[in-house]
C-alpha cells in the first residue's frame with residue numbers, strides 16, 4: 001500500500017500488494033491462474049488495485065461499481081488499448097480494430113464493422129454457411145454414435161467455428177489454409193502469454209533474448225503473404241463480375257476500399273489485420289461451447305430441461321433450422337449460454353484498456369498511460385452479485401424472480417462481451433453460431449461422459465479460459481440426422 005502512494009507524488013493512488021524490484025507484483029501470481037490470483041488479491045486490497053506486471057503499471061478492476069466507473073462514467077478516458085511489443089508486431093502498430101488506439105482510425109473501422117461486417121443483416125447472410133457446417137458436425141457425431149465411440153468435443157467444436165468463420169470471412173477455396181490457421185494460433189499464444197518481451201518492454205536485451213517480437217513479425221509476414229494471395233483472387237473475381245453465392249467479409253472490405261468514400265483511405269495492411277481480428281475474435285466461441293457441453297453433462301437436470309425444450313420446439317421439423325430457431329423463441333437454452341458465459345467468461349480480463357488522461361475513479365487517482373484490466377471472471381463469480389451459490393451452474397438464476405442481469409453491457413457484474421465503446425461487436429455473430437450448434441447437438445443426441453468419474457473442470461492458462469482436459473463425450477442418437 002505504502003509503495004503505491006510513495007511514488008505517487010501526492011496523488012492518492014489505488015492500493016495494491018507489495019512489489020519487488022524488477023518483477024513487480026508477479027510473485028503474487030505464482031502457481032495460480034492470473035484471474036484467480038487477482039481475485040484473491042482484490043479481496044485483500046479492494047476493487048481498484050494497483051500492481052506492476054513486470055515493469056508495466058496495471059490497474060485491476062474487481063467490483064461492479066468500479067467497472068461501471070471505468071466502462072461507463074469515464075468510458076472515453078479508458079477507450080484506448082495498450083500495445084505490448086508482441087501485439088504491436090502482430091498488428092503492425094494496431095492497424096486493425098481490436099488493438100487500434102482510440103482515435104479517427106479506430107472510429108472509422110468500428111463504424112465499418114458495426115454497419116457492414118458484423119451487422120445483424122450480415123450475420124443473417126451467413127445462415128446457410130452455419131447450417132451446412134452444423135450439419136457436417138452432426139454427421140461426424142452420428143458416425144461416432146453408430147460406432148459407440150466418444151467425440152472429442154474440442155476438436156469438433158473448433159472445426160465447426162473455424163470452418164464457419166473461414167467461409168464467412170474469405171471463403172474456403174484457398175491453398176495454405178492450414179499454414180494460415182497455424183500462424184494465427186502461434187500469434188495468439190505468443191501475444192497472450194506472460195512473455196518477457198511484454199513484461200519488460202523497455203529492455204532491449206530482454207527483447208533480443210526472448211525473440212518473441214521477431215517471431216511475431218515473422219508470423220505476421222507469413223499470414224500477410226497468404227492473405228495477399230487471397231486478396232488477389234478476390235479482386236480478380238470481382239473484376240470479372242463473378243462472385244460467390246454469399247458476399248464474404250473480404251469482398252465487403254475490398255468494396256468499401258474501392259468506393260473511395262472514406263475520410264481515411266483503407267490501406268491493404270489494415271484490411272489484412274481486420275480479417276485476422278475476425279479470426280482472433282472467434283477464438284472465444286468454441287471454448288464457450290465446450291464449457292457449455294461440460295456443464296450440461298455435469299448437471300443432468302439442466303441438460304434434461306434444455307433438451308426437452310429443443311426437442312419439443314423442433315419435433316415437427318426433424319432438425320434444427322436457424323429461421324425456426326428465431327421463431328421458436330427458446331427461453332431456457334439462451335439462459336444456459338448466459339450462465340456458461342458468466343461462469344466461464346472466455347476472456348477473463350476482457351481485452352486490456354489504457355487510461356488516456358489522468359482520471360479519478362472511486363476517489364483514487366488513476367495516472368495516464370496505465371494498463372487497465374477488468375476481472376470479468378471474478379465479477380461473474382462474486383458472491384455479492386450471485387448470492388448463495390456463485391460457482392454453481394444454474395441457468396434458473398436468470399428466470400423471473402431471480403436476477404435479470406444480461407450481457408449486453410448494461411449490467412456490470414456480467415461482462416463477457418465488455419461494455420462501452422470498445423464492447424465486442426461480434427456478439428451477434430458468436431450467439432448465432434452458439435445457439436445453432438448447441439440446439440442441434442441436444443436435439444439429435446443424448447450425451448454422456450464415459451466412466452463414472454466427475455468431469456475435470458480445471459481451466460488452462462491461455463488467451464481464453466478454456467478447459468484443461470479435453471472433453472470426450474459419448475453421443476447416443478435420439479433423432480436421426482438428415483442425410484445419414
Ligand code: HEM
Pocket residue numbers: 097098099110113118277278279281282284285288346347350351415416417418419420421422423424425426427429430
Ligand atoms: C463468445 C464469443 C465472444 C466473446 C465472449 C467476446 C468478447 C469480447 C470482449 C470482452 C471484447 C473487448 C470488449 C471491451 O474492451 O470492452 C471483444 C472485442 C472485440 N471482439 Fe469479441 N467476443 C466474442 C466473439 C467475437 C466474434 C465472433 C468476433 C468477430 C466475428 C469478435 C470481434 C471482436 C472485435 C473486432 C473486438 C474489438 C472491438 C474494439 O476494440 O472496438 N468477437 N470481444
